[in-house]
Amino acid sequence: MIELQPGKYRRSIIRVWLGAAIGLGLFILYIVAVSFNFFWLFGGMPDLITLENPKSELASELLSEDGKSLGKYFFENRTPVEFDQISKNVTDALIATEDARFINHSGIDPRSMLRVAKGILLANSSSGGGSTLTQQVAKNLFETRSEKYEGFLGKIPFVRTVIAKTKEWILSVTLERKYTKTEIMMMYLNTVSFGNNSFGIKTASKTYFGKEPSDLEVNEAALLVGMLQNPTLYNPLRFPTNALNRRNTVLAQMEKYNYLSEDQFENYKEKPLDLKFTVDGHNTGPAPYFRESMRGYMRAWVKRYNEDNGTDYDLYTSGLRIYTTIDSRLQQYQEEALNEHMRQQQKLFDAHWKGRNPWADESGKEIPGFIEKAVRALPYFNILKREVGEEEAWKVMRRPYKMKVFSYDGEKEMTMSPMDSIRYYKRFLHAGMMSMDPRSGEIKAWVGGVNFKYFKYDHVKQGARQPGSTFKPFVYVAALDKNFLTPCDKIVDAPVPENEYNPTNSNGKYSEQALTLRQALGKSVNSVSAAIIQMVKPETVVEYAHKLGVTSKLDPYPSLALGVSSVSVYEMVNAYSAFANGGYKTEPMTILRIEDRHGNVLQDFHQKQIQELSATVAYNMLYLMRGAVEDPGGTAGRLHSYGITSGNEIAAKTGTTNNQSDSWFMGMTQNLVSGIWVGGEDMTIHFRTIDLGQGGRAAMPAWGIYMKKVYNDQTLLQYRKGPFIKPENYVLDCGSVKSDSTDTYIPPSRSDDEGVLF
Numbered sequence: 209m210i211e212l213q214p215g216k217y218r219r220s221i222i223r224v225w226l227g228a229a230i231g232l233g234l235f236i237l238y239i240v241a242v243s244f245n246f247f248w249l250f251g252g253m254p255d256l257i258t259l260e261n262p263k264s265e266l267a268s269e270l271l272s273e274d275g276k277s278l279g280k281y282f283f284e285n286r287t288p289v290e291f292d293q294i295s296k297n298v299t300d301a302l303i304a305t306e307d308a309r310f311i312n313h314s315g316i317d318p319r320s321m322l323r324v325a326k327g328i329l330l331a332n333s334s335s336g337g338g339s340t341l342t343q344q345v346a347k348n349l350f351e352t353r354s355e356k357y358e359g360f361l362g363k364i365p366f367v368r369t370v371i372a373k374t375k376e377w378i379l380s381v382t383l384e385r386k387y388t389k390t391e392i393m394m395m396y397l398n399t400v401s402f403g404n405n406s407f408g409i410k411t412a413s414k415t416y417f418g419k420e421p422s423d424l425e426v427n428e429a430a431l432l433v434g435m436l437q438n439p440t441l442y443n444p445l446r447f448p449t450n451a452l453n454r455r456n457t458v459l460a461q462m463e464k465y466n467y468l469s470e471d472q473f474e475n476y477k478e479k480p481l482d483l484k485f486t487v488d489g490h491n492t493g494p495a496p497y498f499r500e501s502m503r504g505y506m507r508a509w510v511k512r513y514n515e516d517n518g519t520d521y522d523l524y525t526s527g528l529r530i531y532t533t534i535d536s537r538l539q540q541y542q543e544e545a546l547n548e549h550m551r552q553q554q555k556l557f558d559a560h561w562k563g564r565n566p567w568a569d570e571s572g573k574e575i576p577g578f579i580e581k582a583v584r585a586l587p588y589f590n591i592l593k594r595e596v597g598e599e600e601a602w603k604v605m606r607r608p609y610k611m612k613v614f615s616y617d618g619e620k621e622m623t624m625s626p627m628d629s630i631r632y633y634k635r636f637l638h639a640g641m642m643s644m645d646p647r648s649g650e651i652k653a654w655v656g657g658v659n660f661k662y663f664k665y666d667h668v669k670q671g672a673r674q675p676g677s678t679f680k681p682f683v684y685v686a687a688l689d690k691n692f693l694t695p696c697d698k699i700v701d702a703p704v705p706e707n708e709y710n711p712t713n714s715n716g717k718y719s720e721q722a723l724t725l726r727q728a729l730g731k732s733v734n735s736v737s738a739a740i741i742q743m744v745k746p747e748t749v750v751e752y753a754h755k756l757g758v759t760s761k762l763d764p765y766p767s768l769a770l771g772v773s774s775v776s777v778y779e780m781v782n783a784y785s786a787f788a789n790g791g792y793k794t795e796p797m798t799i800l801r802i803e804d805r806h807g808n809v810l811q812d813f814h815q816k817q818i819q820e821l822s823a824t825v826a827y828n829m830l831y832l833m834r835g836a837v838e839d840p841g842g843t844a845g846r847l848h849s850y851g852i853t854s855g856n857e858i859a860a861k862t863g864t865t866n867n868q869s870d871s872w873f874m875g876m877t878q879n880l881v882s883g884i885w886v887g888g889e890d891m892t893i894h895f896r897t898i899d900l901g902q903g904g905r906a907a908m909p910a911w912g913i914y915m916k917k918v919y920n921d922q923t924l925l926q927y928r929k930g931p932f933i934k935p936e937n938y939v940l941d942c943g944s945v946k947s948d949s950t951d952t953y954i955p956p957s958r959s960d961d962e963g964v965l966f
Contacts, residue, residue: 256511264399265407266527266805268506270499272677273650273800276536279493281503283524285415286407288398288805291390294409294421295431300467305433305458307341308465311389316340316377339376345395346379380841402432403439404487416444418484426468427476428457444481452481485902495539497656497666498532502798506530509802513810527805533650533797537921538643542653546641546884550658551616553637553886553906560900566635566893570867575892582630614662633662634889640667640777641884641910646785649794649815652880672760672774673885676863676903677732677870681773681787681829682753684729684737686744688825689752693743695828695940698722699736707742709766711735714864714898730835730842732862734770741769755820756793757783771863780874781883787829787859788876788932791821823935830876830932831940833859843904844873850912856929862908867903869894873908878932884910 237944267282280287339347383392402412412432413421424432434454435442444451456477463473486492493499503523510523521528561922567578583589583605592601608625613632624632634657643653656666665671687693701719703710711734712718718735728736741749746764753762758780762773779798786793795816802810819830836844839856845862847853856877863872869891874883886907888894895901918927 241808243912244394251734262334265525267404267411268500268523268526268528268530270495270532272494272531272532272534272536272539273652274536277493278532278534278536278539279490279499281506281523284407284510285405285411286398287410288408288527289410289421290410291394294397295424295429296584297424297426298409298433300396301426301433301458301462302341302393304461304465304467306344306436308461310341310393313340316343316380340380341396342380342383342392343376344351345392345399346376347385348396348399358888361389371375400436401439402435403443404445404485415487416483416485418486426462426472426958427455427459427479430462430476431455431481434444444483445485448481455481491661493535494543495654496653496660497668498539498798499711500656500660500664501656501666501669502530502532505798506767515907521804521810528810529803529805529807531800531802533645533648533652533800535652535924536655537924538653538918538927539655541917541921542643542655542882542914545910545917546639546655547616547658548913549910550637550639552909554616556900557637557895558635558766561635562897565631566888567890568892568896578892579627579631579634582634583627589634614659634893636663636889637886637893638663638665638667638889639884639886639907639910640671641882641914642668642777642781643880643882643914644781644785644796646788646794646876646881647879649782649785649797649817650800651796651798653882667777667885669778671885672776672779673887673891674773674865675771675775675780675872676865676870677697677734677737677771678780678861678863678874678883678903679753679773679775680732680737680769681743681784682756682863683769684725684832685756685787685821685825685829686748686752687740688779688828690744690748690819693725693740695725695831698724699728699739701728701735703735704739704742707738707766709738709742709769711738711767711770714902726832726835727839727841729832729861730837730839732836732843737769740767740768753783756786771865777883778933780872781881784874784876784883785881786820786876787826787833788828788881790823790933790935791819791826792799792817793820824938827932827935827938828940830857830859833861833876836860836862843902844875844908846904846908847875847912850916852912852915852929854929857931859932861906862903864898864902867891867894868896868898868906871901871903871906875908877915877927878930880915880927881920882911882914884908886910934947 222577256936264276264286265282266283266286266288267280267284269280269287270278272278372475387395397409399408401407402409402415404415406412406415409432412435413424413428417424417428431444431451431454435444435451437454441447442451442454457476459468459473462468462713463470467669490496490500506523506528510521510526510528513519514521565574565578569575569577589601590604592604596604605626608623608628610621610623611629612619612621612635613624613629638657639655639713641653641655641659642651654668656668656670657663684693688695690806700722701713703718713734714732719733723733723736725736727733746766746768749768750762750764758775760773760775760779761955762768763777765772782794782796796813797813799813804810834857836842837847837853837860843862844858847858847860852858859870861874861875863874864870869887871886875881884907895906900906918924919929
């Protein structure tokens, strides 16, 4: 019989407990050392303030006045949503796949860790990962594995991973104490990457299915959740089979954890991917030209705001919400109208120049070396010339390759050289169109070109071209406001011998008839405008144009009467608005307010107005310009065919420059002022006949199409038809002195023996 020594097992048990206690103590000491970055060995960790105010890169969003998204500014395309804004299908799929015990654990799941350890020991790669959702939030949101939090020991490969994992455990426990499970889940869903520059569930839903996250079906939610394991490997665009298999794995997990019945699982796994992929990029979405114009403004605003307030906002990462004055409905209708009109104009232009190149001089002959000159002006060509020499640079420019090009029937893939592509694009007509509410100065629609992806140049504000006869109202208003004329005075359509400037009319003839100012402006008679600018002096016209809103340099010569100094659509719409709002110059508004990511208002914007004309003079100008629409021979008479003139008052002006290089139309109603320019990229590219190139044909139809759409929308009652607001006690007084021979009113300031003004 073997005798056991007393205390033998007791000593063993004590050793075990002692070893466990020492191990636990060392583990606790290790945790404390990591938490406090003992001797800077482990690297720092996010502090309490950082944990309570987690930051991630959020796209700043541009919003229309009626709450629609116009686009974003971002490095990472991310827009957060709340828990009640996502489908339950998403959270069910996420928990079933990524962290089945998410609701029950406190940030660390021992069972998952044991499963992973067992998998490592048994070399079982399918054992899954041990990180909980909370740990993944700690890693993604607080960048625990970045150099920012790396200590001396972090430079050792395996040790680095252990320390990072430890930090994630510590942060997970802290996060679980500070946030609810719902908040932690939303931190995760709002920050993870879904590939294709889509960050967060809201952006992913829009990118892959074109819908809000609240509308995601089970199979759609399963696809997105499945991508989280590896957004590249399970990218449904590049690897659809991988994505489909992974989606079905997620569906199987949902069945396993009773989120789906067996029948539902069998049904959903048979569904196709059915993607509606749209990249939310800088070239897509509504109002891209406006959005790009606002980018420069907002960058300057952010810089100024930070300097004044000691903040560190960033346009691309701070999640600012920029509420603009744009009305998404007006913007849509203007884009549609311009596209419809320019598509037709391009067909006419191509047929007009069929078999010939449209870059021609005044005699209609092709300009030699036009394309070569355009190539020499390219920065790319000049860089190439410096690098490889001029001879080789020309070879590169003439070497064909496959490229995608713009067409009105969609992108086309063609084989052409860079020089061929320049020839191709030079044949396109361009356009710019803008609308503004004259009462508030709010810009409601802005279309800077025919296609932002291929033509970045903004023809609303960036571009400036000769306005032609649309400049004439500034000549007329100077004469009215300076009391040289009254609305009913008449001027003979004929050259004046003593005038230094006697332009011909568009038909090359003079009618020799005495015309009222309304008739002369409505028919756009050049000789009358020339007579008036001689009367009031060009410097006075410059003064009035500038004080009403034109900011471009204007040359004070008599030819200014026919619009020879270049201006932008933006300036013209702004200046014309003073006629429609009682003589007030209103500074154009593009932004209503700017908020931070939490909804705090950083700045409100308010209209700025100054009265530059009396209400009577402003209304008199509207009366004169209504002649273009209402009177026989008016240059805008074709507007009647759009069904928008009945029960309505429209003041309008067409404009055409030499050789039909620029076609303009300005249209005003009581509550909307719009302007449009149409022309080639170069002034040498134009229609050869005024019948095709005049403003009334090349520009005005876009306005007619646009306004018809506006009037047909019953939600836009604020822009309904109606008369202009007449000033109180307004009386159209044409004077009391008449010429017996011509029956023409003679203003007291000027007259001649025949009683006719020249």
